Amino acid sequence: MKILIRNGQIYDVKKGLFIEADILIEDKKIKKIEKDLDVRESLKLIDADGKKVFPGFIDAHSHIGMWTDTTNGNDANECTHPITPHMRAIDGVNPRDKSFNEIKSAGFTTVMVTPGSGNLIAGQASILKTHGNTIKDMLVKDYSALKLAFGENPKSVYGPREQSPSSRMAISGMIREEFKKAVLYIEMMEKEKTSKDIYWEIYRPVIEKQIPLKIHAHRGDDILSAIRICEEFGFRYTLDHFTEGHLIFDEIKNKDIPVLLGPPFMVKSKRELINGSSEAVRVLNEKGFKISMTSDHPFSNARYLSSFLGLMVKDGLDYNEAIKMLTINPAKAMDIENRIGSIECGKDADLVIYNGDPLEIRTNVVTTIINGEIAYSRN
Incomplete structure (x- = not known):
């Protein structure tokens, strides 16, 4: 047409x-x-x-189509094992979820749909357009990032079962150990040219820096733990939620990290959320961070993001910076600024x-x- x-x-x-x-x-x-x-x-x-x-507009952190609301219809978390890199978001998305119609009527045309944060390594995020009859119609990129989670969510899933991880030490230790095995596999493949292992090949795009890690982290110490691991292995990454990021600015001020804040209007339902503040949007922007605002659907709906940023502009956020948070910034964070944004x-x-x-x-x-x-x- x-x-x-x-x-x-x-x-x-x-x-x-x-x-x-x-x-x-x-x-x-x-x-x-x-x-x-x-x-x-x-x-x-x-x-x-x-x-x-x-x-x-672009929502770079969403479970739309995977999680119909906060009480049922959850296909975003496969909590039978804490490490599930082979789970793919597109295999859990219902393209007929009414929320797609809601957000495209609010101006949202692209989303990054990601597995949930119940697992340490939760699976593969995908980029979709918000219009189409099937996933094939909507798909932009099937494996666009690998989702990791730090903090309370993995602990709350596995700790009560008396399984690891039940502590933050175990979260970092298990993630680090998995990546060491993945790096060793890649090195062995280069030397010996043996047959490929489908499971360990999942990590190749991350190790070769073709795609970023997408890291769920709220508390300041969790954010810094995630950064330590990424720097140890030389990975690319985005920091999603970043609830206490404004409290650790001195430790991260020289790092060029895409930050995906959200959801807005957040209920402080967990201990790690108590220091959340809407002021962080303006403060971090003024400090030079490239911020994207995200819904974390279904915990917020993308159609409210523009209203939230309108309130932030009223409180002093630069107007163009606010628009960038829903357009070119998330496009860059998702590595598709050549197509959208x-x-x-x-x-x-x-x-x-x-x-x-x-x-x-x-x-x-x-x-x-x-x-x-x-x-x-x-x-």
Whole structure:
């Protein structure tokens, strides 16, 4: 489908300003961005006069489709063993989960869906578009990160069973031991060229730095434990939740780490959450961290992220930095900024048309376009 968006106010996240122009969409991509485009061929015309056009928003930490709510329908945790790297998020996602419709009607076009945090090494995260009939339709990248978890969650699963890990020492020790075995396997393969072991091959993209670890960590000491292990092995990683990150700034200030904060409006249901503060968003941003805001669905819904950031802007967060937290920052954290996160020629045609400022609670999404198709229309 060819689509022409006419006369929109297009937001440039890299420059932090609006431009008035038309956008031509063709073959699922943004083909042209120019004022007064002269297009005479047959296409779908969208009049965006007086409306604002933004890149599709991105939620880089979600269990959408895997976890229908907080009490049942949980396919995100395989808690029969604390180390399950072979679990794949895409094998647990229901593409007909109504939450996909909810968030694309709120302007979200891409999500990273991840296994839960019940296990130390929980499995493989996947990147999906929020529109499609099957996982194949939605899939961007099936193995985009390997999920790890530090802190209370693995302890609370296995400790009551009198299994390891029942302590933070065991969490770090077991993760370190697993990675030592994986590195040894890769080294042996290079020397001896023996037949591949499917299980240990799962770690190859991590060891070869093709993909990052995706690390669940709330408390400051858990964050630092995760960093120690990653630096020991030379891994790439993102720090997800990062609840006490603002309290250990001096220890991490020189590290270029993608930080995925969230969920917002968090209930402090565990001891490791008691020092959480919404002020951390502004403070960490001012300290230079590249922050993405995430929902951790179903513990929050992505449609509330823009409202939360609107409140943060009211309290002093820079507006463009807030928009980046839902666009180019998560795109970079997920290694797909060449495809999504900003409105540029050649990128995926994931665009959202609003009747106002997307961070203003009274604003509505008029049209959501995903992969060059109209995925939602308010009309």
